[in-house]
Amino acid sequence: MVFVDRALVRVKAGKGGDGAVSFRREKYVPRGGPDGGSGGKGGSIIVRAVSHKRTLYDVSLLHFVEAEPGGPGSRGKRQGKDGKDCVIEVPVGTQVFDAEREVLIADLVKDGMEVIVARGGRGGRGNAAFASPSNRTPRIAEKGEQGEEKVLRLELKTIAEVGLAGFPNAGKSTLLSVISNAKPLIADYPFSTRYPVLGVVERKGDRFFVVDIPGIIKDASKGAGLGLEFLRHIERVQVILCLVDLAPFYEDEPLTRFRVLLEEFTQYSPALLKKRIFVVGTKLDVPEAKQAFPSFKAALQKEGWKVFGISSLTGEGIEELLDTLQESVVELRKQEVEREPAPVPVAEPEAKTSRVYRFESEFLRRLVEEVAVSVQGESKVFEKQLNQRLSESGFMKYFERMALGSTVEVGPYRFYWDGKGLKILGE
Ligand SMILES: Nc1nc2c(ncn2[C@@H]2O[C@H](COP(=O)(O)OP(=O)(O)OP(=O)(O)O)[C@@H](O)[C@H]2O)c(=O)[nH]1
Ligand SMILES: [Mg+2]
Known part of the structure; x- marks a missing residue:
């Protein structure tokens, strides 16, 4: 598998089909009326997150994607065929940017989430639609509308709760191979890991994701080693484990290596330091490592760090580490739900064209459900109460950036934005 975590692709939605000019021709009807049908709608371009993909490699080879145009209208008021939508599948965790305007269109953080990035053009109306008492034989029909066109920048930022960082060979x-289902390459030379590897830890009826990234060395932020390129993949974790090899094969002291690691984090993004960070001394089955551990731990504890000691070989300390990790993950997940609203995908600032926005927000879904249950099918009352609650919760400002007529999806509910509030969308 070739790992690629960025891609640029130009997309063009299908053109709408042209409307037809035609007149009814039947025996014994000398001058039949206009019967030209409308063109079909052009196919749209959709970007969808799927869990079985781990890389943007194939997408990076696409360069240009175009959806099918709508078919032309024809006689007998027959409408043209709609063009097929074109779906670009990307790994979960992919952010979709409009490259020309540098705005985030969507952050596809869950399996199955999708966003329409370019809408197909509307079909043109056929001449049947133009008949009026003053013009019974219109010879005009509309052309189909052009499909939207965009350049997308896709960027994959792995979604995992825990990230593993450390010098090469740490x-x-x-560790990932011992605690998760992943089978990463393990070797005694530095930089054996060349791209992020994701593993699932299943334990005590729960599961969480851990991502392993290539080793980091001094001056990585200036491009040394594999550079800090891959730190992007721990930007979204909740807990970072800093692994420090305590076996005596390095020039620097373990403490020094830990500080270098923190310094490289700072260079990359100080936000990383705000995450929960645990220090893990490794290879305690090696006698020298075992010996070095107490003073290493004491020194860091004095500064307020939480320190663990493990051996992936014997299993020492692993259960204790996992217990703490799991507690942290559960606790931070709860905080996340409380910290909402933070809707994704992100609405574009002052979007001009309407589109479908799917909000994967637990908070929003609950709010809609509560109102729905309380008013029991009275749609006018439902809309009124819903919009009131949205204003109170501060959510309304996210919708205000959307273009008029945009569709808003929350769980199984669909609404449209009428400029002031959400209205229920009938099929
Ligand atoms: N004795 C002992 N050796 C270990 C332990 N964990 C890893 N090793 C060895 O250390 C070497 C490096 O292990 P990796 O897991 O590949 O190290 P890494 O941190 O992923 O290295 P990079 O991918 O290069 O950054 C391998 O030879 C492992 O067998 C341990 O707990 N005890
Ligand atoms: Mg590795």
């Missing part, structure tokens, strides 16, 4: 991949 034992990151070995």
